[in-house]
Amino acid sequence: AQSVTQLDSQVPVFEEAPVELRCNYSSSVSVYLFWYVQYPNQGLQLLLKYLSGSTLVESINGFEAEFNKSQTSFHLRKPSVHISDTAEYFCAVNKGNGGSQGNLIFGKGTKLSVKP
Amino acid sequence: NAGVMQNPRHLVRRRGQEARLRCSPMKGHSHVYWYRQLPEEGLKFMVYLQKENIIDESGMPKERFSAEFPKEGPSILRIQQVVRGDSAAYFCASSPNRVDDGYTFGSGTRLTVV
Numbered sequence: 001a002q003s004v005t006q007l008d009s010q011v012p013v014f015e016e017a018p019v020e021l022r023c024n025y026s027s028s029v030s031v032y033l034f035w036y037v038q039y040p041n042q043g044l045q046l047l048l049k050y051l052s053g054s055t056l057v058e059s060i061n062g063f064e065a066e067f068n069k070s071q072t073s074f075h076l077r078k079p080s081v082h083i084s085d086t087a088e089y090f091c092a093v094n095k096g097n098g099g100s101q102g103n104l105i106f107g108k109g110t111k112l113s114v115k116p
Numbered sequence: 117n118a119g120v121m122q123n124p125r126h127l128v129r130r131r132g133q134e135a136r137l138r139c140s141p142m143k144g145h146s147h148v149y150w151y152r153q154l155p156e157e158g159l160k161f162m163v164y165l166q167k168e169n170i171i172d173e174s175g176m177p178k179e180r181f182s183a184e185f186p187k188e189g190p191s192i193l194r195i196q197q198v199v200r201g202d203s204a205a206y207f208c209a210s211s212p213n214r215v216d217d218g219y220t221f222g223s224g225t226r227l228t229v230v
Contacts, residue, residue, distance in 0.1 A: 009156075034218055043120070043207055043221035044159075090158065103149060103172060104219065108158035 002027050004093050006107035014115050015083055021076040021110045023065075023091030033074040034092040034104065035065055044090060050074065061085075086114045120145075120210050121190075122222035129198045129229050137193040137225045141210030148191045149219060150183060153205040165191060198229045 007022045025031060032051050036044040048059040055067040065076045074091060088111045092104040121140040129135050141148050146166055151159040161175040165185035176183065180198075185191040195202055205226045209219035 036221075041223075043122075043223045044209075044219075045221070046218040049218050103161040103164050103175070105161070106151075106159040108156070 002105050004107035006110050008110050010111045012113045016080045018079050019081050021089050023074045025093045032094045035076050036090045038088045081114045083114050120220050120222035122208050122225050127227045135195040138190045139208030140190040145210035145212050147211045148185050149209045150193050151207045200229050203229045
């Protein structure tokens with residue numbers, strides 16, 4: 001069965017510092033990979049996704065993630081964080097074969113706390 | 117264009133009562149997914165539905181839980197005879213096709229069993 005591991009449950013950083021949130025997945029087949037963000041008392045919002053093509057994907061608010069097949073990783077990075085980036089971030093995976101499985105498998109989440 | 121609408125936002129039930137959680141997908145979305153979020157555990161898949169069909173219910177507890185997505189109206193997640201362990205946030209998501217497009221999530225229903 002597929003699984004997603006987010007190694008850090010909490011990541012505290014200072015404003016304007018760089019950050020990396022780690023995500024590893026276990027799969028022997030091609031996958032689709034996603035990062036979602038959850039602000040307090042809200043649902044999850046899609047941040048970015050990797051389906052195929054370029055291994056580096058970017059979001060509109062400065063986050064990026066790189067798909068590394070050999071290391072089965074999809075780490076999320078931002079070169080300079082803002083207070084408003086404080087939220088919980090979830091990595092998710094699904095089989096990339098376009099088949100009947102519609103459900104995503106989520107990691108346990110990483111709480112990013114940006115301090116002034 | 118309204119997003120995924122879930123109601124109620126908060127639901128309090130006594131042990132043994134029934135809980136009904138409703139989810140209206142985004143317009144044009146025909147796939148609905150239910151997830152449960154427990155503290156420190158992330159989101160756990162429960163069930164995947166299309167109109168009038170349950171596609172995958174591998175994450176649903178075998179007893180007391182059921183889900184439907186009728187031809188008309190919202191998707192319903194029903195929990196009978198609730199117990200304290202059912203207290204959690206329940207999120208619904210929808211997508212236009214399969215997961216390739218990513219999901220759009222609702223704001224969730226927070227169920228508290230007292």
